[in-house]
Amino acid sequence: MPCVLWVARNSSAYLSDLVHPMAKLEASSTRLFASAWRPIANMIRVFMLLMTVGAVLGTYIIQGNTAPTLTRVNTGPKPCQTIPQWEGRASEWNHITESNNRYIISFDGVGLRKRVLKEAKSFMPGERQYNYIMEFKTNTLYTINLNLNTCTVTNLTQPWQNHTIPTDATLEDEYELGAPGSGFRVREWSDRLPARRAESWIGIFTIAGCWPIVEIFTDDDPQNPVSFTTRFFDLTPGIANMSVFDPPEICKSQTVHPEPEFEPEPEFEPELEFDPPITNQNFNVTIDDDKDSGPVNSYFKKGWNYLKSWF
Template identity: 30%
Template sequence: MLTILLLCLLGFAAAQQPRPCTTPPQWEGRIYDSNEKQKASLRGRISYDSVYHRSRIVDDLQIGTEEIANDILSLYDARIEFDYNFKTKNCTRREITEPWRDFGILPDATSYGEAYIGSSSLPDTGLLITIWGGNFTLSNNETIPYIGTWTYRGCLPVSRTTYSEKYGNEVLSFYDLTVGISDPNVFIPRSECLTEKEYVMRHTLFGTTTKKN
C-alpha cells in the first residue's frame, strides 16, 4: 500500500513540473534594448523567423552621445549579415560567427514560476507571464546567464535580461508583437547591399518562402 502511495505522489509531483510553452516561430514587433555599462540603448522594429534562422532589425542605436540608424539583416544559416547605415548610405557585409539563439524558451531552462505584470485583482488589468532562466554559451566559450519572461497565453517573449562580466547587464524588451511575417520580402537584402548580379537573382538567393502561423 505504501509503495502504491509513493508512486502516486511521485507521479503527481512530476505532473506538477512546469513545461516550457512553444513560442510562435515567426513574428514581428518593436524592441528596446539597453546596456548601462556600455552606455548604449536601441529602439527598433524586428522581423523574426526561427524556422530559417534569420532576423531583420531596423533600429536607432545610441552609444554615449553618438546616434546611429541601421537596417540589419542577419541570415544565420547562410552566415551572412548585411548592415545598412542610413546616415552614410553604405552597406557592410560580414560573416556571422555566433550561433543562432532562439527567443523561445530553451529546453534546459529552469522555471521560476508565474507572475502578473500589473494586477490580477481586476479583469484586463494585468498580463500573466511565465519566468524562465538558464545559461547560454558564446562562440568564445563565455557562459552568459539569463532570465526571460513570456506571455502565459501565446508564449510570446516579453523581456530578456543577460549578464556578462565583460559587457555588463543587458535588458531587452518586446512590444506590439504580431504573429507571422507581414512582408514575405522582408528577409531579402536592400539593393545597396547586393551586386548587380545578386540583385537580379535576389529572390532565388534570399527569397525562401516564409511560413505563417
Template identity: 30%
Template sequence: MFAILVLCFVALAAAQQPQPCTSPPQWEANIFDYNQQQKFMVRGRLSYDAVYRRERIIEEVNFGSQGDAFDVIALFDSQTEYIYDFKARNCSRRRIERPWRDFGIPQGARSFGEAYIGSSAAPGLGLLVTLWGGNHTTPSNDTVRTFGTWTYQACIPVRFISHSERFGRTETSFFDVTAGISDPNVFIPRRECLTEKEYAMRDILFGKPSKQIQQQ
C-alpha cells in the same frame, strides 16, 4: 502497498513540474535593447525567424550622446550580416561573430513561477506571464546567464535579460508583437548591399530558404 504509494507520489510530483511553453518561431515586434557594459541602446522594429535563424531590424542606435540609424539583416546560417547606414547611405557586410539569440524559453531553463504584470484584482488590469531562467554555454565557451518573461497564453516574449563576461548585461523588451512575417521579402538585402549578380538572383539567394518549416 507502501512502495506503490511512494511511486504514485513521485509520479504526481513529476507531473506537476512546470513545463516551458513554445514560442512562435516567426514574429515581428518593436523592441528596446540596452547593454550597460557596451554602452549602447537600440530601438527598432524586429523581424525574427527562428526556423531559418535570421533576423532583420530597422533600428536607431545610441552610443552615449551619438545616434545613428541602420537597417541590419543577419543571416546566421550563412554567418553573414548586411548593414545599411541611413546616414552615410551605404551598405557593408561582415561575418557574424556573435551567437544566435533565441528568444524562446532556453532548453533546461528553471521555472520561477508565474506573475501578473499590472494587477490580478480584476479582468483586464494585468498580463499573466511565466518566468524562466538558467545558464548555458555558447560554442565559444562563454557562459551566459538568462532570465525572461513570456506570456502565459501564446508564449510571446515580453522581456529577456542575458549576462556574460564577454557581452555584459543585455536587457531586451518587446512591444506590439505580431505572429508571422508580414513581408516575405523582408530578409532580402537592399540593392546597395549586393553585387549585380547577387541582386539578379536575390529571390533565389535570400527569398527562398532551403530548409522546411518545422511543425510545432
C-alpha cells in the same frame, strides 16, 4: 506401612528435584539456540531476495532489454515555444553605457532569417542608424548603415537559434502583470542551475502564446562586460512584408568579410563643441564621414555570441 510411605514420598521428591533442573537446562538451551539462529536466518532471507532480484534482471537483459534506470521526473511547467514567425518592437537598456535604444524586429523561424532595424531618436541629431539582415541558411550578415548608405557583408559564425526558452531553463516564478482583472499571467525563467551556477539570463514570457515580455542578459567578462534589459512590445504574429529580409542593391556587390569583433562606440557622432555653448536651440548636424565604423554596442549585436541570446 508408614515406612513405605516415607520412602515413596522422598523418592518422588528426589526424582522431581532431578528432573526439574534438566527441564530448565533444556529450555535455556532452546532459547540460546534460537537467539543464535535469528541473525543467520535473516542473512539467508536477504541472500535469497538478492538471488531473486538478480534472476529477474538477468532474464530481462537476456531478452534484449536494458536494465531500468532511475530518472528525475519534473512535473512542473515545461519551457514553451514562441511561434516561428512574428514581428514587434523592443526597447533595450544598456546598463554599462547607461543608454537606451529601440528596435523594430522581424523573426522568421521558417526561413531562418532575422532582421533588426534601429529606430531613430529625434532628439539625437547625427545618431547613426543601422539595419541588420541575417540569413542563417547562407551564414550571412548584412549591416547597412542608413546614414552613409553603405553595406558590410560578414559571415555568421553562430548557429541558428529559435527565440524561445532554453530547454534546460529553471522556472523562477509565475505571476500576473497588469491591473487586477485586466492583466495577464507570465512565467519567469532563467539559466540558473540550482547549487551549480548563478543566472546570467532571465526571461519573462506570457503563458498564453509564449510571447517574450522582458529579457535580462549579463556577462561579467572583465574585457567586455555586458548588462542589458530588453522589453518587447507591439508584438504581432506573422510577417507583414517578407521583403524586409531582402538586402539592398548596395550589398550585392560587396565581398564577404570575416565576422568582425565590434567595439563599443559613441551613440552619435561627431561630438560638437560650441564657443560660447549653445543651449535650448534646435540645430541640424550633418555627418561628413566616408568610413563605416560599425554599429553601436548592443545586446542585439553583441548578444549573438552568447548561448542564451536570441540574436
